[in-house]
Amino acid sequence: MSQFFWPLFSQNVKNLNKHAVLDLIRFTPGGISRAELALRMELSRAAMTAIVNDLLENDVVRETESRNGQSGRPPIILEINSKRGYVVGIDMGASHLTVALADFSAQVLDEVEIPFDITQGPEPCLAQAEALLFELIEKNDLSLDRIQAIGLGVPGPIVSEPGIVLAPPIMPGWDGYPIRQALERKWGRPISLNNDAELGVLGEWAYGAGRGESDLAFIKVGSGIGAGLLLNGQIYHGATGSAGEIGHLTIDENGPLCDCGNAGCLEALAGGKAIARQAREAVMKGQRTLLSNMGPVEELSARDVAAAARRGDLVSQQIIARAGTYLGIAIAGLINIFNPRMVIVGGGVSQIGDLLLQPIRDIVHRRSLPAAAQTVKINTAVLRRRSSSMGAVVRALSIALHQVAEQKEAK
Amino acid sequence: MSQFFWPLFSQNVKNLNKHAVLDLIRFTPGGISRAELALRMELSRAAMTAIVNDLLENDVVRETESRNGQSGRPPIILEINSKRGYVVGIDMGASHLTVALADFSAQVLDEVEIPFDITQGPEPCLAQAEALLFELIEKNDLSLDRIQAIGLGVPGPIVSEPGIVLAPPIMPGWDGYPIRQALERKWGRPISLNNDAELGVLGEWAYGAGRGESDLAFIKVGSGIGAGLLLNGQIYHGATGSAGEIGHLTIDENGPLCDCGNAGCLEALAGGKAIARQAREAVMKGQRTLLSNMGPVEELSARDVAAAARRGDLVSQQIIARAGTYLGIAIAGLINIFNPRMVIVGGGVSQIGDLLLQPIRDIVHRRSLPAAAQTVKINTAVLRRRSSSMGAVVRALSIALHQVAEQKEAK
DNA sequence: ATTGTTTGTCAAGTCTTCTAACAATGTATC
DNA sequence: GATACATTGTTAGAAGACTTGACAAACAAT
Numbered sequence A, B: 001m002s003q004f005f006w007p008l009f010s011q012n013v014k015n016l017n018k019h020a021v022l023d024l025i026r027f028t029p030g031g032i033s034r035a036e037l038a039l040r041m042e043l044s045r046a047a048m049t050a051i052v053n054d055l056l057e058n059d060v061v062r063e064t065e066s067r068n069g070q071s072g073r074p075p076i077i078l079e080i081n082s083k084r085g086y087v088v089g090i091d092m093g094a095s096h097l098t099v100a101l102a103d104f105s106a107q108v109l110d111e112v113e114i115p116f117d118i119t120q121g122p123e124p125c126l127a128q129a130e131a132l133l134f135e136l137i138e139k140n141d142l143s144l145d146r147i148q149a150i151g152l153g154v155p156g157p158i159v160s161e162p163g164i165v166l167a168p169p170i171m172p173g174w175d176g177y178p179i180r181q182a183l184e185r186k187w188g189r190p191i192s193l194n195n196d197a198e199l200g201v202l203g204e205w206a207y208g209a210g211r212g213e214s215d216l217a218f219i220k221v222g223s224g225i226g227a228g229l230l231l232n233g234q235i236y237h238g239a240t241g242s243a244g245e246i247g248h249l250t251i252d253e254n255g256p257l258c259d260c261g262n263a264g265c266l267e268a269l270a271g272g273k274a275i276a277r278q279a280r281e282a283v284m285k286g287q288r289t290l291l292s293n294m295g296p297v298e299e300l301s302a303r304d305v306a307a308a309a310r311r312g313d314l315v316s317q318q319i320i321a322r323a324g325t326y327l328g329i330a331i332a333g334l335i336n337i338f339n340p341r342m343v344i345v346g347g348g349v350s351q352i353g354d355l356l357l358q359p360i361r362d363i364v365h366r367r368s369l370p371a372a373a374q375t376v377k378i379n380t381a382v383l384r385r386r387s388s389s390m391g392a393v394v395r396a397l398s399i400a401l402h403q404v405a406e407q408k409e410a411k
Numbered sequence C: 001a002t003t004g005t006t007t008g009t010c011a012a013g014t015c016t017t018c019t020a021a022c023a024a025t026g027t028a029t030c
Numbered sequence D: 001g002a003t004a005c006a007t008t009g010t011t012a013g014a015a016g017a018c019t020t021g022a023c024a025a026a027c028a029a030t
Helices: A016-026 A034-041 A045-057 A122-139 A179-187 A196-207 A266-270 A272-284 A302-310 A314-338 A348-352 A354-367 A370-375 A384-406 B016-026 B034-041 B045-057 B122-139 B179-187 B196-207 B266-270 B272-284 B302-310 B314-338 B348-352 B354-367 B370-375 B384-406
Strands: A061-066 A076-080 A086-092 A096-103 A108-115 A147-154 A191-195 A216-221 A225-231 A234-236 A342-346 A377-380 B061-066 B076-080 B086-092 B096-103 B108-115 B147-154 B191-195 B216-221 B225-231 B234-236 B342-346 B377-380
Touching: A016 A034, A016 A045, A016 A076, A016 A384, A034 A045, A034 A076, A045 A061, A086 A122, A086 A196, A086 A384, A096 A122, A096 A384, A108 A122, A108 A384, A122 A147, A122 A179, A147 A179, A147 A196, A147 A384, A179 A191, A191 A196, A191 A384, A196 A216, A196 A225, A196 A234, A196 A342, A196 A384, A216 A314, A216 A348, A216 A384, A225 A266, A225 A314, A266 A272, A266 A314, A272 A302, A272 A314, A272 A348, A302 A314, A302 A348, A302 A354, A314 A342, A314 A354, A314 A370, A314 B314, A342 A354, A342 A384, A348 A354, A348 A384, A354 A377, B016 B034, B016 B045, B016 B076, B016 B384, B034 B045, B034 B076, B045 B061, B086 B122, B086 B196, B086 B384, B096 B122, B096 B384, B108 B122, B108 B384, B122 B147, B122 B179, B147 B179, B147 B196, B147 B384, B179 B191, B191 B196, B191 B384, B196 B216, B196 B225, B196 B234, B196 B342, B196 B384, B216 B314, B216 B348, B216 B384, B225 B266, B225 B314, B266 B272, B266 B314, B272 B302, B272 B314, B272 B348, B302 B314, B302 B348, B302 B354, B314 B342, B314 B354, B314 B370, B342 B354, B342 B384, B348 B354, B348 B384, B354 B377
Parallel strands: A086 A147, A147 A191, A216 A342, A342 A377, B086 B147, B147 B191, B216 B342, B342 B377
Antiparallel strands: A061 A076, A086 A096, A096 A108, A216 A225, A225 A234, B061 B076, B086 B096, B096 B108, B216 B225, B225 B234
């Protein structure tokens, strides 16, 4: 069942199969032959010849060497023509900004990342993104018109049709700002605007830990906490775009206050900010910990806690284990509700590794229904900090490839 | 976007549009004309004429009187030919068994319900269902071969392909029993086996409170508690069929033991059994309550508590309010994760009404993200205790109608 | 060299849908 | 009541996508 990505612009659904074939080619690692395409799509080889010729004419797809199989005529392997064009994926986090340049086969050619503050509001933030984008383009001897499409991820709930964020808890000043419209007007390129956690699940599904899974949750643990959901092979983002906002699940009604106004939200207990806060508190309380020797107390970050924990610091390990426990409670609930086949923990904090993952696994096995808990795999993101930016690249390519494939008489 | 029900048997997806049209007709109340069908499906009127003629030849669809519109030729309204055949929907609860007979337009012609105990295991339970089925058929001067398909709902996670339940918490003895195979062999009719909460959301979506919504949660509060999820217009049941099992979310780690082995599950705090238990405890503790006068203490049920609460009994009202609060906690989490447009509370206990609904609404508005909480509507099931059996009828019709529509040269 | 196997292509026919014109059947207007 | 107008439904011809069945191409095994 190939319900990939084409229904992005669902008008002109005439040659549906052409686009399904295109998606099957792009998401099959190592390429695929006409015969196998025909098999997988349940079409005749003759029909596949016609469809593939169409794609070859448009130069989106190219033939590579034949691969020697077991016996019989060796198949001609098809793959995306990587040189046909370029796309850019932008990942705006709360505290970092990443811009990645990729070719049509999703190979990242270059990448820039800078520290960042999303609370500055839309105009300065988008200006920074623009600066970084142009820097990247020029460094690689390209120009904006060679970029076929751009994917942008932001940490808030998206209303996709108008291209805005709606009441984002950690993006003050952005509510209702016409992000997509502004960028399309400025840059003159098609933009795909998405939630960063959604992009994370997309990236990991396409090129990471969740390859080929159709029911997948991606937990992004950074400064804040959010989840991206892939259900039935489709990204799910709910009625108003705020599905997966697990950061504001109430875990402990008597817990610390959260930025969203409620008390005891997961984010306030286990997010990067919360971890940093606990580290500062530990130092100020005078506990014996390596954290005391890691620079000024006010600048202690989750990254420092991770480093100290890895070096055997008990206090840091406790902080992380506690965060893992709270995460586990939320993930156990998510598993009971959604029953995914895999949960991928990503985002900056996740790079701590097993120290964070183990308490999650423990709690999940203790709290979730056996039927669901036994089948679910809980892993760290393979793409590490790149999950979301790769997801942005995937979205950009979804636009670029299908747009190019639509062109009539391209040559 | 019409992603209705056809991909049930997805082979032979040649005349996809025919089946999409059929579904559009069956789920449009009051019927629909060729012209509007063409509009909604983005097909030409000419194509629609051909498709509809096909359906008319097979006698699945019939023309009714023309409806006088504003001006121009009045449209000919099409509707499902209700007399073309019959289906049966069976709803097996933990403590009740309902069998409903419906015609092709989903009108329920007759219905039988008996008290029931699902813990008896598959053979006796299915025998009871069979007895009730035959009783219903004979009472209505029909025979089994006039029934085109049968939908069956059970309160456990379904693996649909082999037609079994997997490790169901409240169905001891049923694990792995080949339910669908056994019934298809016995009755010789196609069977659709589904989870009861899934059927609930289906029923309410088709003919109840959630008509036309594409993101919908149905919370079934009976002896146990489960949720059915409709996401992106499709039923979602997860990797292993146990999506929506919110009954075993841990709400209070120090709470009472649950049948599933864990402590403080929602079901053990707010399910029908839990409500009955709290009623018994109140009476035994000697509290002043109407519950003392409602028969033997051991037989007090959730229904009695509801009745007493409605008559102003404070103790009963407190029990119900507390159950509503626990439910609200779970539903608030579900709303944060899944951001539906509507949550429908159904099942036996839900008929208590606002006494239960109000605490749910309060907690949700307190705990959920404002963006999600403001858009979500929380209502009681319109079909009352019939949500699931109507869902079973819908499934049966999905098989029956499309099967009949496939027949070539039916006349 | 021959046989067998699998891939890719070609030609003819089928099926679905579209366009464009037209017939049918009502309301609104004079 | 006759006429104009609007909307629905049908018909005919053409375009496009896919299928079947035959066949050529390119390799491995014998």
